[in-house]
Amino acid sequence: MTAARPRPRRTRPLPFSERAFHEWARRRLPAGRAATLPLGDDTAAIPLGEGRVALLTTDALVEGIHFPADAPPAAVGEAVAAASLSDIAAKGGQPLALLVDLLIPANTPPRWAQQVTLGAERAMARFGAHLVGGDTKPAPRRSVVGTVLGIAPAGRLVPRSAGRPGDVLAVTGAVGRGGWASLHWGERHRARGREAAELVRIRPRVREGQRLARRAHAMLDTSDGLAEAAHLLAAASHLKVILESTRLPLHPGLVRERPSETRKPSLAFFGGDYELLAALPASAVGAARRALLPLGCPFTVVGRLERGRGAWIDDGRRRRRLPRAGWQPFVSFEN
Amino acid sequence: MTAARPRPRRTRPLPFSERAFHEWARRRLPAGRAATLPLGDDTAAIPLGEGRVALLTTDALVEGIHFPADAPPAAVGEAVAAASLSDIAAKGGQPLALLVDLLIPANTPPRWAQQVTLGAERAMARFGAHLVGGDTKPAPRRSVVGTVLGIAPAGRLVPRSAGRPGDVLAVTGAVGRGGWASLHWGERHRARGREAAELVRIRPRVREGQRLARRAHAMLDTSDGLAEAAHLLAAASHLKVILESTRLPLHPGLVRERPSETRKPSLAFFGGDYELLAALPASAVGAARRALLPLGCPFTVVGRLERGRGAWIDDGRRRRRLPRAGWQPFVSFEN
Numbered sequence: 001m002t003a004a005r006p007r008p009r010r011t012r013p014l015p016f017s018e019r020a021f022h023e024w025a026r027r028r029l030p031a032g033r034a035a036t037l038p039l040g041d042d043t044a045a046i047p048l049g050e051g052r053v054a055l056l057t058t059d060a061l062v063e064g065i066h067f068p069a070d071a072p073p074a075a076v077g078e079a080v081a082a083a084s085l086s087d088i089a090a091k092g093g094q095p096l097a098l099l100v101d102l103l104i105p106a107n108t109p110p111r112w113a114q115q116v117t118l119g120a121e122r123a124m125a126r127f128g129a130h131l132v133g134g135d136t137k138p139a140p141r142r143s144v145v146g147t148v149l150g151i152a153p154a155g156r157l158v159p160r161s162a163g164r165p166g167d168v169l170a171v172t173g174a175v176g177r178g179g180w181a182s183l184h185w186g187e188r189h190r191a192r193g194r195e196a197a198e199l200v201r202i203r204p205r206v207r208e209g210q211r212l213a214r215r216a217h218a219m220l221d222t223s224d225g226l227a228e229a230a231h232l233l234a235a236a237s238h239l240k241v242i243l244e245s246t247r248l249p250l251h252p253g254l255v256r257e258r259p260s261e262t263r264k265p266s267l268a269f270f271g272g273d274y275e276l277l278a279a280l281p282a283s284a285v286g287a288a289r290r291a292l293l294p295l296g297c298p299f300t301v302v303g304r305l306e307r308g309r310g311a312w313i314d315d316g317r318r319r320r321r322l323p324r325a326g327w328q329p330f331v332s333f334e335n
Numbered sequence: 336m337t338a339a340r341p342r343p344r345r346t347r348p349l350p351f352s353e354r355a356f357h358e359w360a361r362r363r364l365p366a367g368r369a370a371t372l373p374l375g376d377d378t379a380a381i382p383l384g385e386g387r388v389a390l391l392t393t394d395a396l397v398e399g400i401h402f403p404a405d406a407p408p409a410a411v412g413e414a415v416a417a418a419s420l421s422d423i424a425a426k427g428g429q430p431l432a433l434l435v436d437l438l439i440p441a442n443t444p445p446r447w448a449q450q451v452t453l454g455a456e457r458a459m460a461r462f463g464a465h466l467v468g469g470d471t472k473p474a475p476r477r478s479v480v481g482t483v484l485g486i487a488p489a490g491r492l493v494p495r496s497a498g499r500p501g502d503v504l505a506v507t508g509a510v511g512r513g514g515w516a517s518l519h520w521g522e523r524h525r526a527r528g529r530e531a532a533e534l535v536r537i538r539p540r541v542r543e544g545q546r547l548a549r550r551a552h553a554m555l556d557t558s559d560g561l562a563e564a565a566h567l568l569a570a571a572s573h574l575k576v577i578l579e580s581t582r583l584p585l586h587p588g589l590v591r592e593r594p595s596e597t598r599k600p601s602l603a604f605f606g607g608d609y610e611l612l613a614a615l616p617a618s619a620v621g622a623a624r625r626a627l628l629p630l631g632c633p634f635t636v637v638g639r640l641e642r643g644r645g646a647w648i649d650d651g652r653r654r655r656r657l658p659r660a661g662w663q664p665f666v667s668f669e670n
Contacts (some may be wrong), residue, residue, distance in 0.1 A: 118363070
């Protein structure tokens with residue numbers, strides 16, 4: 001008779017790491033090594049010849065994670081278009097067309113699909129672009145995938161990687177819309193009509209991006225939070241990012257809620273802001289601000305780039321490492 | 336006391352109708368009314384100027400519906416790329432780039448996502464194109480969405496709608512691969528390795544499409560089955576399609592299985608073939624065949640276009656209406 005074998009220890013699988021997957025793809029795929037814009041830049045740039053590049057970017061929204069089950073479907077359609085429009089904006093591109101994939105239970109009312117479609121079309125039409133096609137497939141839970149094609153002059157693409165030491169960092173609009181929305185996320189099943197719509201509303205900075213592209217060295221959107229954008233910019237540009245906490249233009253909703261001082265940073269950095277973070281010479285800020293003025297868009301200096309590594313936050317008294325406090329979909333989902 | 340009210344009759348909701356949704360979108364969306372290729376052509380064409388159009392098309396695959404849970408992930412990646420490549424092929428386009436959205440449970444092993452990615456890249460690389468980006472999001476069940484960007488000369492787009500009376504209809508490759516695969520669909524949980532891979536394998540006819548585009552009046556792929564393609568072509572071209580059942584080049588797998596004569600048509604028409612159905616003048620068939628010869632691709636005349644309406648099948652003795660026997664994802668899912 002043999003002794004009982006020790007039972008193998010069951011380990012809980014780690015949540016899928018999007019960041020590790022991106023790293024892997026960058027190393028492993030030809031496009032990661034050779035593309036005009038690196039993989040992980042959220043927008044792919046495909047040379048078309050004649051000084052132009054096609055921009056291609058996609059975002060997926062899943063019911064119960066990115067939108068409440070009772071969110072107005074038109075708002076979901078707007079959001080899925082706007083998420084990709086925001087990536088096109090960060091490259092200074094002009095959107096041309098959107099495809100939408102609807103993965104939906106077979107008993108989904110036609111009206112739901114139609115309203116998503118109309119919302120997405122409305123978001124595109126603001127920029128002279130249109131919803132031109134898609135796919136519908138049965139699935140156990142509703143998901144909506146949007147893919148936007150844009151176009152940009154090849155010489156004016158603004159990568160994440162070309163920030164320079166001495167550049168200032170400035171952000172369009174306000175910081176913390178996503179954090180504010182997250183405060184109400186627990187109430188999502190009660191949210192109705194305008195309130196639910198506001199929870200998923202995104203205003204992509206397409207025209208702002210086109211105007212900033214002429215002046216910025218590096219640019220990206222803040223869809224995973226300003227902190228995450230700062231980290232990504234620092235890593236891609238091989239520089240140190242310093243954000244000044246006292247200069248952050250907080251979203252009015254967040255100011256109204258008066259979160260505690262401890263909680264404020266995590267809300268400000270939560271994600272879902274869809275603003276643009278640009279690195280540009282201090283001397284160009286005035287012109288950039290004037291260019292954005294007719295669009296009614298504030299442009300606030302929130303920090304600077306220095307030689308060094310990592311992302312830091314300075315409250316005027318001391319400087320601390322900036323936590324990667326942004327929205328991490330797989331981790332958030334797991335908890 | 337009032338009489339008991341009759342209980343409202345509970346009606347089971349109808350399965351979502353993809354066809355009705357397409358009809359609605361064609362009427363309702365600006366792109367449906369004005370696009371270079373009509374919505375529902377499976378591929379959108381966006382004018383780029385300088386005599387070129389961008390082609391944009393997307394396909395979603397859902398676990399348990401379009402691929403078995405234990406399908407090799409590289410085969411799933413190949414399939415999602417190939418499904419969209421097949422739509423680009425039907426327009427005679429050149430694929431440029433692919434985006435892949437992975438909607439996956441948070442505990443998905445990184446290797447699964449990596450293998451899907453490598454499979455998709457492999458499918459693209461065959462045509463000098465690449466996987467250039469995508470998105471990953473948590474979801475209760477795995478779905479993979481692929482979107483392909485292609486390019487084509489503006490003057491040589493082959494719509495579904497330009498078939499002419501007197502044209503012959505010819506199909507690349509063989510008919511019934513999808514039907515054959517469906518015979519083994521019930522065994523999907525036992526299918527492993529090469530067999531499971533074959534169940535989801537698709538060989539897009541990209542080079543064939545480019546060569547046929549110069550000669551065909553109308554073209555589309557047979558991804559929902561030859562019968563569905565015939566119906567779509569008839570409706571779009573406002574003509575009558577006649578298929579000759581004795582001329583169908585059946586897939587070797589289907590021939591090997593020897594299905595009953597009654598069952599054969601439904602299997603031949605099941606869908607998932609990803610061949611090209613072209614309408615072209617009889618005088619052009621020889622040249623088309625010679626153009627496809629170096630690619631090792633058969634090109635078989637299976638019918639013709641006449642004035643009239645609808646799709647018919649002729650077995651040499653009598654002519655019957657061709658049932659819409661193709662793959663209807665929402666109906667199949669509901670059953």
